[in-house]
Amino acid sequence: MELAHGAGGRATAQLVRELFRAAWSNPVLDTEDDAALVDLPPGRVVFSTDGHVVSPLEFPGGDIGRLAVNGTVNDVAMLGARPLWLSVGLILEEGLPLAVLARVVASVAEAAREAGVAVATGDTKVVERGKGDGLFLTTTGLGVVPPGRTPPSGRSARPGDVLLLSGPVGDHGAAVLSVREGLAFDGPIRSDTRPLGGLVEAMYAAASPHVLRDPTRGGLATALNEIAHQSGVGLTVDEAQVAVRAPVAALAELLGLDPLYLANEGQLVAACAPADAPALLAAMRAHPDGREATAIGHVEAEPGVRLATRFGGRRPLRWLAADPLPRIC
Secondary structure, three states: OOHHHHOOOHHHHHHHHHHHHHHHOOOOHHHOOOOOOOOOOOOEEEEEEEEEOOOOOEEOOEEHHHHHHHHHHHHHHOOOOEEEEEEEEEEEEOOOOHHHHHHHHHHHHHHHHHHOOEEEEEEEEEEOOOOOOOEEEEEEEEEEEOOOOOOOOOOOOOOOOEEEEOOOOOHHHHHHHHHHHOOOOOOOOOOOOOOOHHHHHHHHHHOOOOEEEOOOOOHHHHHHHHHHHHHOOEEEEEHHHOOOOHHHHHHHHHHOOOHHHOOOOOOOEEEEOHHHHHHHHHHHHHOHHHOOOEEEEEEEOOOEEEEEOOOOOEEEOOOOOOOOOOOOO
């Protein structure tokens, strides 16, 4: 990668044409205009932006490209929308191997196809060697909530609601940390990064959840605190119902970390009316991305987030106080 690739001249045009457009080609992007002109179906528009600075750029189960696509489409899906379009902005460092960039670009294309979205527009800049740490990537996603669907919100949890979790926690954070720390375990540790739009659609076919949230940075514990804060309620979670894969638990114990605070990139937590919980849980378990779903707790009027431990006690699950896991997404 050379500074000329970000200068806007012949080298930039060649990079865009031969790498980005070749991988992400679609009728909107192929117009080569400076903005995207798209048609949207009826409904309310949802859009979200994410910046990604993960280190290392590639890790078991994914890379910064796949992470960027899934992170953004999942944020859109958590408001009940169907993701449709993406923009991609890349900050490249001088000296970044083109082979690494090509793999990331291909990963963006593959992840976008899996999520059912298209890259509509983007931008590329190059900074001097030593000032960009390889590659930073920003994605913006656009989606639409279908007419008649009530969008979920972190402000909509109600006392008595049941909390549902789509699967084991901590896989993404553990995968990145295992590479960063050079650790290996008997079982594989892979990021869970994946699009959740299909799982959300399956859930809505069964019932309407009050809240949807993907527990990314700060993990499940942080997502639960966000919901409790937004809704002005309390939450109690049964530790025995929150699955943690054995290699993830081993890594967390070795590094002195709590798996409930490790990042996830392919799980969701939902709050729903008690009467809807059986149908939603069945729908989640019938979908490939929710086969290990469980009911993990309930919403209460008393403020705070509490963990009912395996030993019969309770302890508070507080907000993440610092950042023990920088550059995780």
